[in-house]
Amino acid sequence: MDGERAFSNRMEQAVRDALDEALAYHPDACRCERCRRDITALALRSLPARYAGSSAGTVIVDVELQRLQSRLEIFKALHRAILEVKSRPHHARPD
Numbered sequence: 001m002d003g004e005r006a007f008s009n010r011m012e013q014a015v016r017d018a019l020d021e022a023l024a025y026h027p028d029a030c031r032c033e034r035c036r037r038d039i040t041a042l043a044l045r046s047l048p049a050r051y052a053g054s055s056a057g058t059v060i061v062d063v064e065l066q067r068l069q070s071r072l073e074i075f076k077a078l079h080r081a082i083l084e085v086k087s088r089p090h091h092a093r094p095d
């Protein structure tokens with residue numbers, strides 16, 4: 001379980017690291033904390049299952065995250081999430 005938790009933390013960090021870069025392609029997207037959280041959560045949910053349920057150790061995860069394909073998948077997931085949040089922003093709704 002610890003390995004899985006470490007994995008999702010690393011994945012979440014990788015998505016957070018890529019968020020600002022992805023937002024640069026969407027100058028009209030909202031950048032408030034609520035929207036950033038929504039975008040990150042949506043992107044994480046849409047990433048391939050092999051990231052979520054993997055029993056691989058963190059060393060393998062690090063290698064995986066450094067692969068270009070993985071970074072592209074993170075970017076694609078972020079772009080989809082940004083478009084989704086942009087079309088239906090939650091920041092106007094009460095929590």
Ligand SMILES: [Zn+2]
Nearest residue numbers: 030032035091
């Ligand atoms: Zn917002």
